[in-house]
Amino acid sequence: MLREAARGPRRPARGAALLVLFLGPFILLTVTFFVAPAIITAVLGLTDLDETFQGSFVGLQNFRGFLVDPLLPRVLLNTLVYVVFTLGFNVGMGLLLALLTTYLPDRAGTTFRAIWLLPRLTPVVVYGLLWLWFIDPTPYGLFNAVRTRLGVPPLDLISWSPWLVIVLVNGLIGASLGMVIFTSAIRSIPEDYIRAARVDGASNLAVVRHIILPLIRWPLTFVLVAQTLALLTSYEYILVVTGGGPFYDSTVYALYVFRRAIQNGDYGYGAALAFVLVVVGALAALVYWRVLRFGRMITEPKIEVD
Amino acid sequence: MAQTAAALRPWRTAAEVARRAQRARRRETVGRLSLYAVLGVLSLPLLLPYMWLVAAAFSKNVSYGLIPSGFTLENWRFLWVRNLGLVTGTEGRLPNIWQVVGNSLALAVGTTLVIVVVATLAGYYASRRSFPHRTAFLQAALMLQAFPSITLLVALFILLRSLNLLNSMTGVVLVIASLHLPFALFVMKGFFDGIPWDIEMSAMIDGASRLRTWYAVLLPQVRNGIAAIAMFSFLWGWTDYVFVLTFILKRSAWTMALYLSSVIGEYRFVDYGVMAAVGVFYMIPSLVFFVFTQQYLMQITLGGTKG
Amino acid sequence: MARIVLEHLGKQFGSVAALRHLDLEVAHGEFMALLGPSGCGKTTTLLLLAGIYRPTSGQILFDGVVVNDLPPQDRHIGMVFQSYALYPHMNVFENIAFPLRLLRRPPDEVRRRVAEVAALVQIEGLMDRKPSQLSGGQQQRVALARALVKEPTLLLLDEPLSNLDAKLRVLMRAEIKRLQRQLGITTILVTHDQVEAMTMADRIALLKDGLLQQVGTPDDLYYRPANTFVAGFIGSPPMNFIPARIEMADGRATLVGEGLHLAAPDALVPVLASRRGSEVLVGLRPEDIRLSPVPAEGAPQARILDIEPLGREMVVAVTVGRQMIVALADHGFGGRHDQPVWLTVPTGRLYVFDPATDARIA
Numbered sequence: 001m002l003r004e005a006a007r008g009p010r011r012p013a014r015g016a017a018l019l020v021l022f023l024g025p026f027i028l029l030t031v032t033f034f035v036a037p038a039i040i041t042a043v044l045g046l047t048d049l050d051e052t053f054q055g056s057f058v059g060l061q062n063f064r065g066f067l068v069d070p071l072l073p074r075v076l077l078n079t080l081v082y083v084v085f086t087l088g089f090n091v092g093m094g095l096l097l098a099l100l101t102t103y104l105p106d107r108a109g110t111t112f113r114a115i116w117l118l119p120r121l122t123p124v125v126v127y128g129l130l131w132l133w134f135i136d137p138t139p140y141g142l143f144n145a146v147r148t149r150l151g152v153p154p155l156d157l158i159s160w161s162p163w164l165v166i167v168l169v170n171g172l173i174g175a176s177l178g179m180v181i182f183t184s185a186i187r188s189i190p191e192d193y194i195r196a197a198r199v200d201g202a203s204n205l206a207v208v209r210h211i212i213l214p215l216i217r218w219p220l221t222f223v224l225v226a227q228t229l230a231l232l233t234s235y236e237y238i239l240v241v242t243g244g245g246p247f248y249d250s251t252v253y254a255l256y257v258f259r260r261a262i263q264n265g266d267y268g269y270g271a272a273l274a275f276v277l278v279v280v281g282a283l284a285a286l287v288y289w290r291v292l293r294f295g296r297m298i299t300e301p302k303i304e305v306d
Numbered sequence: 307m308a309q310t311a312a313a314l315r316p317w318r319t320a321a322e323v324a325r326r327a328q329r330a331r332r333r334e335t336v337g338r339l340s341l342y343a344v345l346g347v348l349s350l351p352l353l354l355p356y357m358w359l360v361a362a363a364f365s366k367n368v369s370y371g372l373i374p375s376g377f378t379l380e381n382w383r384f385l386w387v388r389n390l391g392l393v394t395g396t397e398g399r400l401p402n403i404w405q406v407v408g409n410s411l412a413l414a415v416g417t418t419l420v421i422v423v424v425a426t427l428a429g430y431y432a433s434r435r436s437f438p439h440r441t442a443f444l445q446a447a448l449m450l451q452a453f454p455s456i457t458l459l460v461a462l463f464i465l466l467r468s469l470n471l472l473n474s475m476t477g478v479v480l481v482i483a484s485l486h487l488p489f490a491l492f493v494m495k496g497f498f499d500g501i502p503w504d505i506e507m508s509a510m511i512d513g514a515s516r517l518r519t520w521y522a523v524l525l526p527q528v529r530n531g532i533a534a535i536a537m538f539s540f541l542w543g544w545t546d547y548v549f550v551l552t553f554i555l556k557r558s559a560w561t562m563a564l565y566l567s568s569v570i571g572e573y574r575f576v577d578y579g580v581m582a583a584v585g586v587f588y589m590i591p592s593l594v595f596f597v598f599t600q601q602y603l604m605q606i607t608l609g610g611t612k613g
Numbered sequence: 614m615a616r617i618v619l620e621h622l623g624k625q626f627g628s629v630a631a632l633r634h635l636d637l638e639v640a641h642g643e644f645m646a647l648l649g650p651s652g653c654g655k656t657t658t659l660l661l662l663a664g665i666y667r668p669t670s671g672q673i674l675f676d677g678v679v680v681n682d683l684p685p686q687d688r689h690i691g692m693v694f695q696s697y698a699l700y701p702h703m704n705v706f707e708n709i710a711f712p713l714r715l716l717r718r719p720p721d722e723v724r725r726r727v728a729e730v731a732a733l734v735q736i737e738g739l740m741d742r743k744p745s746q747l748s749g750g751q752q753q754r755v756a757l758a759r760a761l762v763k764e765p766t767l768l769l770l771d772e773p774l775s776n777l778d779a780k781l782r783v784l785m786r787a788e789i790k791r792l793q794r795q796l797g798i799t800t801i802l803v804t805h806d807q808v809e810a811m812t813m814a815d816r817i818a819l820l821k822d823g824l825l826q827q828v829g830t831p832d833d834l835y836y837r838p839a840n841t842f843v844a845g846f847i848g849s850p851p852m853n854f855i856p857a858r859i860e861m862a863d864g865r866a867t868l869v870g871e872g873l874h875l876a877a878p879d880a881l882v883p884v885l886a887s888r889r890g891s892e893v894l895v896g897l898r899p900e901d902i903r904l905s906p907v908p909a910e911g912a913p914q915a916r917i918l919d920i921e922p923l924g925r926e927m928v929v930a931v932t933v934g935r936q937m938i939v940a941l942a943d944h945g946f947g948g949r950h951d952q953p954v955w956l957t958v959p960t961g962r963l964y965v966f967d968p969a970t971d972a973r974i975a
């Protein structure tokens with residue numbers, strides 16, 4: 001203790017050194033590769049940078065270009081359908097799975113939940129591979145193999161209903177998040193409430209309706225908000241399975257950004273498109289924060305000595 | 307009151323009780339069976355493809371898309387053939403699988419190292435020390451964590467290009483690591499938060515400096531946290547697709563994701579066996595992770611409540 | 614209003630026997646307490662009665678009808694949980710109305726019954742509040758109301774007073790007892806607090822390790838304990854147990870312990886004579902022991918070890934040789950640490966137990 005006191009005037013410098021050592025790398029990396037790109041996106045959006053990496057400032061031209069982009073309306077429609085239906089599937093399926101598996105004995109429930117977690121844990125490309133095999137338009141694919149067996153001609157699912165495909169592809173991944181969250185929420189409902197409800201005369205269905213569902217409103221909100229945000233901005237799976245096709249029929253907004261910017265090389269325009277998404281993302285993150293009172297997560301440290 | 311009580315009571319005689327009991331028993335069995343049935347119907351279609359994948363990887367022929375036959379290891383020739391030929395035979399060949407594996411490992415391990423080191427350091431500091439603008443810092447980190455980083459792809463591409471980090475594992479490592487740092491920070495912070503202050507206080511009273519306290523006393527306590535984010539980081543690096551797709555253009559720098567993607571493109575309507583074999587090979591770390599953490603995953607309470 | 618019979622009721626959890634062959638009868642409108650230390654099986658019994666657990670052996674009968682296989686929702690029971698288990702997302706009215714809504718009673722009947730029972734437990738003004746806005750005592754009343762609103766066949770109370778502060782506890786004890794008398798509903802209360810059981814119940818069933826030790830009125834258990842466990846559990850401060858030997862001389866029996874000679878009352882002589890010379894445990898309640906500062910005829914001498922003043926009385930611990938004995942003295946007792954005192958048992962109320970079986974001999 002005396003040693004510490006004797007260090008006196010050196011402490012502020014030492015404190016600063018520790019701060020740099022511990023927080024420095026974090027701050028450096030996140031600012032460079034996380035914060036800066038956000039700003040770059042905004043700046044880029046104001047240029048007409050193309051695949052030759054030459055461009056100049058063009059002000060809001062790109063943004064005005066949205067209005068005359070022939071592909072954009074279809075993309076927006078795709079995005080709307082995709083988000084709404086996949087959200088419904090994710091939340092609905094997640095809830096259903098959670099409810100069903102919590103009524104089973106632990107082992108069985110865990111097994112089913114493990115199966116539903118497989119898609120999420122599979123590398124994107126492998127998951128895409130499995131889907132590609134499933135929807136293969138030749139009789140090699142599972143879907144059409146079954147159809148052939150039943151004497152029905154093969155069907156190219158992607159062409160027939162691109163929306164259905166992208167909703168299911170992402171739905172199977174997304175449902176597992178809701179499932180895990182809802183399961184733990186249901187499990188954390190004190191046993192006494194369920195017992196009291198039974199003694200009060202409630203059947204299983206009544207317990208679900210009157211006790212379980214009302215008490216998981218919080219996690220439900222969380223999943224809705226989190227999933228909406230994720231759906232608006234993710235496109236990996238669609239990219240692998242449909243590539244956004246046929247043509248642009250299964251391209252959602254986030255994928256459109258990728259296709260225009262990275263595949264076509266319209267960096268300026270792409271950045272402008274991305275900028276919209278960045279703003280949406282930032283707003284959603286704010287909502288996330290507000291709605292779920294993340295502030296509770298931060299408490300002051302207790303040791304004040306340096 | 308006795309009269310109205312009887313009015314509300316749903317049973318009165320032994321026969322009625324027996325009937326109700328029987329009905330309840332039947333409802334229970336039917337309920338349980340239909341539960342299994344529904345879950346089975348929902349889950350089987352998910353399981354089948356994976357079973358097919360493994361089967362097809364070792365089969366010569368996959369008839370009717372489902373039933374494999376003819377055990378073979380031919381599909382795995384990409385492991386020992388110098389360069390797996392492309393079906394079209396026109397352009398250059400696919401890179402050697404072991405070079406690709408090397409790249410993937412470099413990416414995965416690199417990401418893990420960066421994230422573990424940076425997040426543990428920052429997590430400790432954020433958890434146990436006060437510093438100016440601490441609240442603002444944590445709030446900012448929280449917002450970043452919730453933010454969809456994939457939207458920054460275009461900017462990151464341009465950024466990496468100007469830093470001359472395209473086509474290099476370093477670039478991708480830095481990007482993936484940085485984008486996941488806020489999440490990792492909060493996980494580690496959470497673990498540090500869970501250490502009682504008493505331990506640290508008593509170490510300090512015993513004469514240790516804060517730095518020494520950190521690595522001798524606190525670090526061992528958060529071993530689980532480090533293990534957790536190490537596992538996640540490895541997988542993020544190993545399974546990444548979009549970033550490697552965008553930032554890696556040189557064939558020799560390909561990772562497994564790109565290799566498989568190319569194999570799919572080439573062999574898709576010709577030979578599912580090869581595709582499946584590469585797929586299974588690629589999936590091994592994920593499967594290991596899955597098996598080891600199955601129980602643990604079930605117990606995680608996600609989102610919003612971790613302090 | 615039902616007669617409850619438990620026949621050889623048992624419950625196993627894996628290899629653990631929580632309850633073993635319990636035989637018990639509760640009469641119409643009786644207030645029965647299930648008393649015992651934690652782990653004795655009393656809560657298990659309650660949950661078996663509620664239908665939340667299924668018995669592994671034995672039967673439960675309501676009015677002569679076996680209800681083993683009847684699920685909780687069909688048993689028409691009211692239960693107050695230790696945690697009250699008030700549904701947090703419903704207000705007081707909705708909580709109480711819940712059982713009636715599940716029975717699909719018409720809305721005005723629901724309103725009427727809820728109002729009636731709310732008046733009964735005096736919570737009329739709290740109808741709109743959520744459980745989190747209520748005090749502990751209020752929550753308990755709401756829980757009671759919810760249990761009573763369907764006019765249950767049987768009322769189950771799981772440690773209803775343990776979460777209340779001392780003052781409220783005394784108040785609610787009287788309240789619940791009054792309510793039970795008024796409504797005449799067969800009630801079974803589970804508690805680990807013997808004062809609760811003694812003051813509220815018509816009869817008490819004392820359990821230990823899943824086995825029934827004794828069932829009877831409070832007086833039965835207090836004055837005629839069946840074994841050392843019952844004797845030691847009922848009464849506070851607990852009974853003293855002193856090892857002694859039965860010695861007979863001239864038709865009189867003396868219980869000889871270390872430094873202690875206690876003359877046994879004549880009534881007990883025949884029983885003791887048949888066991889002359891054997892080792893026994895003598896039970897003495899602290900309130901039956903008198904401490905005298907002056908030597909008394911034939912009274913053993915002891916030294917004061919510790920004095921705990923309790924206001925109107927004092928708990929005095931004394932030592933006789935190496936044996937410690939606890940006695941009660943009134944507040945005028947002027948003794949001090951290490952002073953000698955002399956013990957007498959003026960009431961002649963002592964109990965004799967067989968050390969091998971723990972059963973009471975006399």
